[in-house]
Amino acid sequence: MKYWLMKSEPDTYSIDDLEREGVNMWEGCRNYTVRNFFRDQFQIGDRALFYHSNAEPSGIVGEMEVVSLAYPDPTQFDPASDYFDPKSPREIPRWLAVDVRFRRRYPRIIPLAEIRTIPELGAMGVVQRGQRLSVMPVTPEEMRIIRALVGLPAED
Numbered sequence: 001m002k003y004w005l006m007k008s009e010p011d012t013y014s015i016d017d018l019e020r021e022g023v024n025m026w027e028g029c030r031n032y033t034v035r036n037f038f039r040d041q042f043q044i045g046d047r048a049l050f051y052h053s054n055a056e057p058s059g060i061v062g063e064m065e066v067v068s069l070a071y072p073d074p075t076q077f078d079p080a081s082d083y084f085d086p087k088s089p090r091e092i093p094r095w096l097a098v099d100v101r102f103r104r105r106y107p108r109i110i111p112l113a114e115i116r117t118i119p120e121l122g123a124m125g126v127v128q129r130g131q132r133l134s135v136m137p138v139t140p141e142e143m144r145i146i147r148a149l150v151g152l153p154a155e156d
Contacts, residue, residue, distance in 0.1 A: 002041060003138040004048040005060070005126055006100070015050045015061045018102045027073045027097040028083040034135045038070040038096040041137075048100065049138060049146060051126065057111035060146060068099035106150045120145055 006026060008014065018024055029035065046066040052058060072093035075083035088094035115121050125136035138146075144154040 002043065002046045003140060003143040004037075004042075004046060004066075005051050005124070005136050005138050006048045006064070007051045007053040007126075007134045009054045010052045014052065015102070015105055018050065018064060018100065019062075019105060021102075023067060023099055023101045025073075025097045026100050027075050029073070029097070029134055030083065030085070030095060031133060034133060035094070035096050037135055037137070038098055042066055042070055042098050044069060047103070047143070049143070052109070053134075057109060057113065059109040059111040059115070060106065061109050062105040063103040064100040065103050066098055067101045070096040070098050073097040108150060110146060110149050114149075115146075118145065 010016075013024075029038070044066055048064050048066065049060045050062045050064055052061050073083070073095040074097075075081040076085040076088040076093060076095045077090060078084055079086075083095075085094060112126065115124065116127050121127065121142055124138065124142055125131050125133060147154060
């Protein structure tokens, strides 16, 4: 099992939305590194931290589980979508999506400012200056530390 951090702006898609829906497509990622993560590394059963970005405060708000392998992101073909890509051919789609399932909401937000104060989390992608990826790997040790911050065991 691998661990990930996946960002979304809460006014676009929040943990509240995922909790209400249960399972949903994580779409709209338009970065080749993220596309490659989806294609080459994401596996069913992987766990992800749900991170609210561009929020007050920005931070980790809960967890989700990957419940599908990567598949063509349908929004790339929809002219009405904000994620439409007219250069993506249907025969060889450029962008991928995965389905995720709500696992839990944390009892509190773990703000980015707090994450930055923990030396053991200093290598996390989310704390790196200039890091703009919306999906990034998390080590098992980083996941253990994050979960401990909200009183959860290392795994469940």
